[in-house]
Amino acid sequence: MADVDGLSEDSVPCLDRCLAALRAAKSDTEVFAALLLVTKLVKADSTNTEVRRKIFDAVGFTFLNRLLNTSEYCVMRKL
Numbered sequence: 001m002a003d004v005d006g007l008s009e010d011s012v013p014c015l016d017r018c019l020a021a022l023r024a025a026k027s028d029t030e031v032f033a034a035l036l037l038v039t040k041l042v043k044a045d046s047t048n049t050e051v052r053r054k055i056f057d058a059v060g061f062t063f064l065n066r067l068l069n070t071s072e073y074c075v076m077r078k079l
Helices: 011-024 028-041 049-059 061-069
Strands: none
Touching (some): 011 028, 028 061
């Protein structure tokens, strides 16, 4: 199994579907769900700049900016 940009050949179509889900996400919950899937496919230390850029473009600057600049936070309750 050959690697393409640090991904196995089998992972490339899965990553493309995850990126499409990120672009189509209508809520932050959908973005986080798609990002969780991306983390299962992509290892940061084995990818190149092109793959990282594709992920960033799919997530979008607006989402990341809003996430980093929010003044509200949610306290999780222990179950």
